Amino acid sequence: MGWTERVVEHLADEGHRLTGPRRAILEHILRYSAPFTAEELLADLQKAGVQVGRATVYRTLELLHTNQWLGLVHRPEGEHGYVVAEPGHQHHLVCRRCGSVIAFQGCELETLLGGLAERLNFRIEGHWLEAFGVCRTCQMTSAA
Amino acid sequence: MGWTERVVEHLADEGHRLTGPRRAILEHILRYSAPFTAEELLADLQKAGVQVGRATVYRTLELLHTNQWLGLVHRPEGEHGYVVAEPGHQHHLVCRRCGSVIAFQGCELETLLGGLAERLNFRIEGHWLEAFGVCRTCQMTSAA
C-alpha cells in the first residue's frame, strides 16, 4: 500500500471526502522529487490541464500537512516547501543541489534536549531539526 | 562591549556605512524580548517617531541576518521572526508564551548527524535546530 492509498484511507476514516481535486493533487504531489510550494503545485496542475482553484490547492495542502502526510522544510534562505511524509515525528535531510529529501528519526536528540531543559528549567514541548548538504548521488555526479 | 558596538565595528570593517536609519534600527532591535518581524519593527519605529522607509528596514534586517547578527526563528505555526544573535553556530529555545529566546550550542548533535551522514553517504553541510516550549518564568507565573 503506497502513500496515496494510506492518505486516502486515513482521510476517509476522518470523515473527509475524496473529491476530484484532492485526487489530482495527491497524484501530482508524488511527482516531486524536491520540496514544493503551493504556488508551484498550482502552476503545475494548471499546466497539466487540471482545473483546480487556488484556494483548493492551499486548503488541501494544509489538510495534508495538518495530518502529517506532508512535512514542511525550511531552506536556509528562508523559503519553505512541502515534502511527502508519514505521520509521526521525523526530521529531514535535504540536498541543496537536487532537493531530494531523506527522512530520519533523531532519538538521541531527545537526550540532548532533555539535559538542556533540565539545566535551564525550560519545559521543552517540541523541536524542529533539519539538515542540509549534498546527497550521495549529487556528490558523484559533479566535483566539489 | 555590547552587541550594538560589536555590530557597528563589524559593519565598519566590512565597508558598510553607519547611517542614521541603521543606528535607529540597531537601537530598537535591542528592545525586543521576543522574536520580531520586519513589519513589526517598521511600525514600532514609526510609532516612536523615527522616520525610516520600509525598504530600509527590510534591507537592514537582511544585512544583519546575512552577517549572523540576527537569527531567524520559525514558530511551529509557520511565521518566523528575527532574534538578536552572535556570529557562529547556535540554536534557539523559544518560549511559546512570552517569546523569550535562549541560545544554546548543540555539540552532541554533530555526533548524531555525523553517524547519519556516514550511513547514508550524505555530506552534511549544515543543520538547523530549534526547540520550543515554556520557559522557567512562564512556568511559574501560570498553571499548566
Added chain:
DNA sequence: ATCTACTTGATATTCTGTATCAAGAACTAT
C-alpha cells in the same frame, strides 16, 4: 571642502495567502 559610491525612501508592483459565498459534488440513508 569636495567628491564618489553607498544608502535611502516614496512609490509602484509583484506575489503569497486568505475571506466570501453561491454552486456543485460526495457520501448516506432510504
Added chain:
DNA sequence: ATAGTTCTTGATACAGAATATCAAGTAGAT
C-alpha cells in the same frame, strides 16, 4: 436508484508581505 444533507469547490476580491526602481541624500575618504 434517488433524494438529501453537508462538505467542497472555485471565482473573485482582498489583505499583507516583500521587492524593484531611481532620483535625492549622505557617510566616509581624500
